[in-house]
Amino acid sequence: MKISINPPQQSLINAFLVMFIVHTAQLGVGVQGFQRIIYAEAKHGAWMSVLLSGVVTSIIGFVIVKTLSHYESSDIYGIQRDIYGKWIGTFINLVYVSYCLGAFLVVIRNYIEVVQAWVFPEVPTWFLAITLLMLVLYGALGGFRTIVGVSFFSVFFGIWLIALIAYPLKFANWQNVFPLFDSHAMEIAKGAYAMTFTVIGFELIYSYYPFVKEKKKTNLYVQIGLAFTTLIYLIIMLVSLTYFSGGQLGRTVWGTLSLFKIVRLPFIERFEYVAITFWMLIILPNLMLYVWSAARGMGRIFQKSEKWFLWIFAGVMFIVIQFFVTREQINTLSNNFAKISFYVVYCYPVILYILVIIKKKVTKKG
Numbered sequence: 001m002k003i004s005i006n007p008p009q010q011s012l013i014n015a016f017l018v019m020f021i022v023h024t025a026q027l028g029v030g031v032q033g034f035q036r037i038i039y040a041e042a043k044h045g046a047w048m049s050v051l052l053s054g055v056v057t058s059i060i061g062f063v064i065v066k067t068l069s070h071y072e073s074s075d076i077y078g079i080q081r082d083i084y085g086k087w088i089g090t091f092i093n094l095v096y097v098s099y100c101l102g103a104f105l106v107v108i109r110n111y112i113e114v115v116q117a118w119v120f121p122e123v124p125t126w127f128l129a130i131t132l133l134m135l136v137l138y139g140a141l142g143g144f145r146t147i148v149g150v151s152f153f154s155v156f157f158g159i160w161l162i163a164l165i166a167y168p169l170k171f172a173n174w175q176n177v178f179p180l181f182d183s184h185a186m187e188i189a190k191g192a193y194a195m196t197f198t199v200i201g202f203e204l205i206y207s208y209y210p211f212v213k214e215k216k217k218t219n220l221y222v223q224i225g226l227a228f229t230t231l232i233y234l235i236i237m238l239v240s241l242t243y244f245s246g247g248q249l250g251r252t253v254w255g256t257l258s259l260f261k262i263v264r265l266p267f268i269e270r271f272e273y274v275a276i277t278f279w280m281l282i283i284l285p286n287l288m289l290y291v292w293s294a295a296r297g298m299g300r301i302f303q304k305s306e307k308w309f310l311w312i313f314a315g316v317m318f319i320v321i322q323f324f325v326t327r328e329q330i331n332t333l334s335n336n337f338a339k340i341s342f343y344v345v346y347c348y349p350v351i352l353y354i355l356v357i358i359k360k361k362v363t364k365k366g
Helices: 015-026 034-069 076-084 086-118 125-140 144-171 185-194 202-211 215-243 246-251 255-261 271-278 280-302 306-321 327-365
Strands: none
Touching (some): 015 144, 015 202, 015 215, 015 280, 034 202, 034 246, 034 255, 034 327, 076 086, 076 202, 076 280, 076 327, 086 125, 086 271, 086 280, 086 306, 125 280, 125 306, 144 215, 144 255, 202 215, 202 280, 202 327, 271 280, 280 306
16 A cells, blocks of 8 residues: 555645535534533533534644645555554554444434434335435545535535524523523533534545645635534524523434424425435535545555445445434444544544654654
8 A cells, every 4th residue: 555645636626625525524414413412411501512622623623634744645544554554554444444434324324314203204214225325326436526516515505504593593592591601611521522423524634635736725724614614513502502491402302403493484384394305415425425435445455446345335334224223223323433433533633643743753763
């Protein structure tokens, strides 16, 4: 495996597109119901947990880009091969591929559950799974630039949904936010920890960094994308805190979808149906990025075409999805993956950065 890679010129993207990729990778199924989980830990200070999560995410995003900048043009698979050696590096690369596939599984299964619970309760899981997998494959087989294009249009086509979140403000009770600093620091920190699954996705910069032209500008646009996502989550959380009472928010599984439920338009009776079906456009680039990253990793490890692995992963995911049927099973899957993703996304980048620094110093002395 080559440590540094030079993708063909026609596969490269401008740095400003990174902020769209980062944002769409973060804004997945987690946004549909993150409020209940955060409120359970931080109560009225849930909005501060969102801010704290945004700050920590911004720091980790900087660490990731800083790690990548120590190499001319490499991704996480090349860096880990360089740091750990052939055999250990290959094993850790396979672990990272498994993480990407795990994220893919959690996102697609949670979205299927939402569609079945709110819109099409009679449609079988296998039908929704194969439909989504075909769309994901169609985009991922088109290559990275196709995924970037889907991410770009996903932001512009989906932003109006966020604007409609302001509709419940006419029924807002701002007393629900007070007292402002009633939550303890540990409760706020636990709330930020609970945000982990909601904000992951930005770590995929590890995979597509070699495809960015102006690499020196990467960190700037990563930070813009992260800040925009944090702003959206903060707005949704504040609206939720002012609209729902504490007891209601603690019992509402899909808080954001419940906010859409009260939107009334003269030509649409049940707007949440529109929001849920339209949300597919928002999670598609999310799914494409994860499966593309996993296939790219396997292609790098075994020196084979990524397209073969995309087909294999699609088949495997279709089978695995069928094993998660009940709400308890899906919830257990999501909770366990959230715990794993905290270490992969927030702890490991710091360790990898330290190892890269040590390796560079030792090499320089040698």
